[in-house]
Amino acid sequence: MQLLCQFFLQQTESRLVLADLPRRPSLTVMRPLRTIILYLAWVLAGGAMLAPGLYFAAQWGAGHYAWMSGWAAIPFHRFVHRSFIVMVVAGLGRFLRSLGFRENGELRRSLAGPRAKPLVLGIAVGFGSLAVVLGCGLLAGARVWRGEITPGAVAGHFFSAIGAALAVAFLEELLFRWALYGALRKVYARGFALGVSSGIYALVHFFSRPEATLPITWWSGLALLPRMLRGFGEWQELMPGFLNLLVVGWILAVAYERTGRLWLSIGLHGGWIFWLKTYAFWTRSGNAGWGWFWGGEKVIDGWAALGVLVFAWCSVNGVINRVNIARNRGE
Secondary structure (H helix, E strand, O other): OHHHHHHHHHHHHHHHHHHHOOOOOOHHHHOHHHHHHHHHHHHHHHHHHHHHHHHHHHHHHHHHOHHHHHHHOOOHHHHHHHHHHHHHHHHHHHHHHHOOOOOOHHHHHHHOOOOHHHHHHHHHHHHHHHHHHHHHHHHHOOEEEOOOOOHHHHHHHHHHHHHHHHHHHHHHHHHHHHHHHHHHHHHOOHHHHHHHHHHHHHHHHOOOOOOOOOOOOOOHHHHHHHHOOHHHHOHHHHHHHHHHHHHHHHHHHHHHHHHOOOHHHHHHHHHHHHHHHHHHHHEEEOOOOOHHHHOOOOOOOOHHHHHHHHHHHHHHHHHHHHHHHHHHHHO
């Protein structure tokens, strides 16, 4: 009887101890890298297979409707890139649930708090930093203004670039910082989460845009996919282009973590995207050379952009430190 009572007490104590332990997360949440890899495979493979269908639909539509003739003239590689976006949106809900984002409270907290000041600060720093690269490149003769652009075209592109910059920045910050970096940060150390999320961000933005081999078939997207990664085999394109994108992803992720909100990251991202869409529209290559330093049409494919990005982050980091100090004193 005594042995039976001891056995019962031991079992009761073990159950109480187990009840006090935190519930073990699912394997998918514990291993977000697997989910991220599967999601990337879904986007790349699915987009490559979807692109020919969209291309054929545009060709058919151009033969029946005049307003679709512009779509039929779009190069095939742009259909591939847009198909990637379609696959990102189509699988985003399942991707977030697999990473453990089952409540809207986490997103609300990331978008709560003061919005105007961090957003304006980010836009000012992002816009001003790459504007310095443009100005120095013009002074050095590496870039020259395009004289054939009409004022109406400049105004139209200006507003179009602003709208695209803010929209893309908002969506990409939700995906890469809030979802991707946030999921990795729940499980892994800060440095690992920063490195992996920044690497994936740089990877998906480093795709080249090669022309597809004609005629376009149902397998043209899959055949084009390896050629889109050819930049990784060319040292001059890899350095500093990929390195600059890696630094951009790192800066945006650190800004999100240190502020706890997405607004500063969205502003920085939007300011940079504006110049990525505008640099080649307003300027063209000059005769002074030094393209490897000042960059080409992408502006971030030169070493000058790397120095400006580091300086921009030091400026933002100083502001964040002062804000945090003031907040702590207020508490």
